[in-house]
Amino acid sequence: MEQTYTISDLAHEFDISTRTIRYYEERGLIHPGRTEGGQRTYSRKDRTRLRLILRGKRFGFSLEEIAEMINMFDQDRSGKKQLEVTIQYGRKKIKEVDDKIQDMIALRDEMESLLQDFQSRLKQIKGEESR
Amino acid sequence: MEQTYTISDLAHEFDISTRTIRYYEERGLIHPGRTEGGQRTYSRKDRTRLRLILRGKRFGFSLEEIAEMINMFDQDRSGKKQLEVTIQYGRKKIKEVDDKIQDMIALRDEMESLLQDFQSRLKQIKGEESR
DNA sequence: ATTGACATTAACGTTAACGTAAACTAGAAT
């Protein structure tokens, strides 16, 4: 239990460049440790965090938004009022995600119905063919 | 039945700039008509198409990808082979969308479970409070 | 101790997707 990763370990695993990982650090999204010699060293938590970042990216959040969300869930919010605010914000963000999901489902359906059109056209052609 | 729109009609309706709409045209995503004097005039079909473009954008497809998809569903594919290819491609794109949806649902769940943590913490604090 | 593969920072370059400004024209309203 002391599992760490180098920057290229993670770069390979997630199929991104080392530059990208360093850039995320530059933007305050991740905070790896350092070795004696000054090289970055990533813990399991860092790796998990990177996965989260990439997941956020994949559906169109900006790095700034992702930073906001992550840092939010990150702080040691011990006060009651703080916790309540955090939860409020979290609910809002989740709703945003829900909305995006709905939007995508709508697009999916639209695409599907276009495809149906094409398929019935194809069927018709095939029908004519065998006359 | 001759409903048309000006560029700012659509800009207002979809809450985007006229520059954006012109840019989509520049990139070959939409092809409005012109008035005598040279001003762009948008039909209902153009409007529908714009809606599709924006929907595509909203979940992270690039304009190039959107152009590819739209033009695909656009051509008058009368040949059987052509139709089959189009349908294949369409299936592929729909699967991509499905994957994105799955991905987003995973993120949503992740966020939800984080929120649960916070909420149980809050409950605990409230419990202590009333002791 | 010397490779060789991988690491570091610094800084400039690149692309997509527009924003913005200038200089001008068209159309609607008074």
Next chain:
DNA sequence: ATTCTAGTTTACGTTAACGTTAATGTCAAT
């Protein structure tokens, strides 16, 4: 007829999210 609002093209500017290069340091293996 004039004024005002909205349209046009051209062209340069901007930002996010990295890519790329240079110049140099580190670590593991021989």
